[in-house]
Structures are given as structure tokens and as C-alpha cells.
Amino acid sequence: MEDCLFCKIVDGTIPSAKVYEDEDVLAFKDINPQAPVHVLIIPKRHISGADKLKRSDDKLLGKLVAVANQLAKELGISETGYRLISNIGDDAGQSVHHLHIHLIGGKVLNWDN
Numbered sequence: 314m315e316d317c318l319f320c321k322i323v324d325g326t327i328p329s330a331k332v333y334e335d336e337d338v339l340a341f342k343d344i345n346p347q348a349p350v351h352v353l354i355i356p357k358r359h360i361s362g363a364d365k366l367k368r369s370d371d372k373l374l375g376k377l378v379a380v381a382n383q384l385a386k387e388l389g390i391s392e393t394g395y396r397l398i399s400n401i402g403d404d405a406g407q408s409v410h411h412l413h414i415h416l417i418g419g420k421v422l423n424w425d426n
């Protein structure tokens with residue numbers, strides 16, 4: 314989608330520090346990390362947020378979570394624990410309107426983060 318930051322990262326117009334890619338999913342390091350590990354896992358197809366997922370996207374969502382779990386293992390935080398977050402809308406602080414799951418870990422996380 315035009316004027317979508319993460320679509321531009323998918324098409325390579327904007328560079329990113331990629332940590333995973335397949336035909337459906339891209340994962341890259343957050344530019345403003347909130348913890349030692351902070352990766353964003355996104356679908357390559359534009360979906361504006363988790364609230365816009367359809368039942369036909371169930372498999373895609375499962376894949377996003379599976380990739381997040383795999384990356385948690387590869388990045389060494391699967392034993393110590395981590396958080397998967399998807400912000401939806403203004404009160405949650407969603408700033409990029411292309412579905413993304415934050416994978417955050419590598420330190421003890423406070424709930425008011």
C-alpha cells in the first residue's frame with residue numbers, strides 16, 4: 314500500500330535490519346528498541362492492524378506467532394521469557410498501521426512498559 318512505512322520496508326524502498334523472511338512474513342529489528350531484543354514480525358501483505366484480520370487469515374496469524382517463537386529461540390530468550398504484543402488503535406499507541414507483532418525480551422519486563 315502506498316504511503317505505508319512497513320509496505321516500503323517489505324518492497325525494499327526503506328532499509329531494515331532483517332532477521333527473517335519467507336514468502337508471507339518479514340521480521341526486522343525495531344529502530345527504537347525497548348529491550349535488548351525487540352523485533353517486529355509483519356505479514357508482507359498490507360493489513361492495517363490485528364483488528365482487521367479475517368477468519369481466512371487464521372493461518373497467517375498462526376505463522377506470525379510461530380515465526381516469533383522461532384526467533385525467540387534463535388535470539389536466546391525462549392527460556393528466560395518474552396512478550397508478544399500487537400497494539401491496536403490510538404489508546405494502545407499504534408503508530409504504524411500495518412499489522413506487526415512486537416517480540417520483546419532479554420530483560421525483566423514491567424507491565425507498564
Ligand code: AMP
Nearest residue numbers: 329342343344345400406407408409410
Ligand atoms: P506501534 O507503535 O505498536 O505501531 O509500533 C511501531 C514500531 O515501529 C515502533 O516500535 C517503532 O520504533 C518501529 N519503527 C518505526 N519505524 C521503523 C523503521 N523504519 N524500522 C524499524 N522499526 C520502525
Ligand code: ZN
Nearest residue numbers: 317320359411
Ligand atoms: Zn502496509
